[in-house]
Amino acid sequence: MLNNNDIRLEWRIHDLDFSEINSPEALNVLPSLIVFFTETPNVQLVEKFLLNKVPETTAVIICFSGIQEMSLRQLINGGRIRKFICFTKNTQWQEELLNSILNLGLSMQRKRLELEAYSKKYRELESLNENLQHTVNESTQGIEKSNEVLSERNFRERNLYRYLKEINEKQSILDVLDVFRKEINKNSNITNPILFFCDDRQTIQVFYYHAGRFQLRKVPGDHLNEFKEIFDLKNPGRLSQSQQKHMADVLQRPVGLSIYFPMEFLLSRKALGFDINGILIFEINKIENEAAVTHLLISDQGDLATVIRGLSLVLDRVYIQNKIDLEIKNWRLSFDEAKNGIAIIDEDFRIVRANKKFKKFPNNNFCYQVFANRNEVCPNCPIKTAFKANDMPETVLNKSSFFSVRQGGGADLQIGSEVYQVFSSKLENDGMKTKYVHQYLEVGSMRSLQAEFFQNEKLLALGDLAKNVAHELNNPLGGILTLTQSLKMEIDHKYDLDKDLNDKQSLLLSDLGEIEKATLRSLSIIQSFLRFSAEDSIEVIDFKKIIRDTIPLLKIALRTHRLNLDLSDFDVRVRGKFSLLQQVIFNLLNNAAQAMKSAGTIDVQLKLNAKHIIELRVSDTGPGVPEAERENIFKSFYSNKTDGTGLGLSISRSIVEKFGGKIWCESNSQGGACFVMTLPRVD
């Protein structure tokens, strides 16, 4: 029974009296188990013994008999007695009792040891638990701390993001600076920022906060040099004393310790090609020492640096945006105000953009609708040829088509009575439909002026030629006249002497007389012609003489018609050039003659209507001029004749108007045309 190998039990038996147990020597060994054998345990003694002598770790067993359990119960319940065994006298109590006691003791010991072991383990666990708890606490703290840090950073980043978003939405420098300032003010170490800005090296602009908003001032020219050196600074730093003084001069207030941050305008500089400089300056307040200032300057990881960088980028963008907006505005103005029609057209003939001059028939989409009022593409439109080359299109001279394409000059477009020259060139490809720029030059009037000019030149050349011919004719005709006259003289005299030949004489004389008359007539025509083409100056002219001198020039034209002259009795003088006015009268008479296909009558009437105006009326019995055409006939190139230039009346009008008169067309009572010409009279 005692063969539990795990637990060794040493035991002694003390045959003691309770009273003897008072002395400590009785317990000079520390038992783990005390077994009391007693017949009648004195509870008080036991209690005393237990209290004074028995350590807590000792198990106590009381073997007794005959005692009332109840009295020991108290001790048991108090935990001091672990077990008690009640025995009777009759029991073979020694061995059995011992066995059971020892067994009991063993189990108690075992339990105690287990308990100890468990306690130990428990303590270890507790300790471990404590450690874990400690670790967990630490970790928790750590996590909380880093959470705090994170959420703080999160908050800062969100704030930064909001700041960047807000500042990026702004379109003007003042607005941008406002957002910046609000952000900066969260840092109490620095005051409101000041921005120095210089874009063309001529003026320096200062943006500063005053009276609740950002204001702009231009640095007067005499301070420019001082500031140039500031703009050369590349890295953030502290302003020197002299630089602070310059600032104070400009801002007209004292300036304390300040730090500066150069602003870069990379985008603008690259796009616009000139130097753009900016410096951001802060005055420092409340910083106690150098270190703090330096920290502000060098912390490029810090938020301040990010905020400033944000500002720098946005300023760059805003600046170049404003410049671009201005350029676009100016371009649009120039485009819209151009005197010629310009349109940007895509390859489908849709109008991308057109200026005022182009939009003759607006509210349409296609160029041929808006400009030419056509429902289809104009043939030979220069777009097709411009598509092939970047330059002007090739020549195809095609008079019968709506367009005629000329070399190096674009195409011609005729709309009604207006003529335009159209130039087409391809624009840079922007990834969408190909676009062309069309320019429309009104050349109609220019062309007619050109034609008039060339016609004039031709006439002048003809005139020169004719003048030479006239001079050449003068000579022989003059000679013929003189010879004829000399013959007349001789015959007249000769036949006077010989009376027999009187008949022959008179015949010869009359024949010679005819030759003389014919020659005189020829000479007179030549003289009229020479005067007609002479370069004369403005002078006072006898108007009736012009008429009289011009009529012989029209002998052929007038030969089938009748000419009635009703020139007034009084002198009619005007101021002008003889040759030019002669052209006008020639033109009127010639037109009248040519208007009448069959024999007709031309009435020429000269009269005074108002006090100082003379009026010449040339009427014919031809078909007349319809009322709708009476103004058009005076336009250049207007002609209903298959030959002729159509320039006669337009030139006549310009000549008459040049000398202060008017010319127009009426109808006459016989249905023919009546041309009326007025001129101021000279007394």
Add this chain to the structure above:
Amino acid sequence: MKILIIDDEETVGRSLVRGFRFFKQEAWFALNAKDGERLWIEIQPDIVFLDVIMPVMTGPELLKVMRSREMDKLKTKSRVFLMSAFTPEDVDRSLADGFIEKPILDLNKFIEKILKEA
């Protein structure tokens, strides 16, 4: 009087010669400056009618030559009239005594006038 006509238009010379001879004067004509010069030296005329526009040598050019001749060689100084269809202003009349505008429209009156003034 002796009258010389120098003009490249033959009808002019012939008719003037006839005319002056009708009026009992002596008259000759030449068709160019060279012949005219020869006759001028030979005849030593009182009056010369000199056409302005002539090929090779013009009237004024010949006149200049003859005026310098008159200085040393000729005995008589002739009265020279330049003739032309051009206006007088266009012609260099510095060495001439008069100017006659062609064409002459009335021969009779013309000759009478010339002879009266002579």
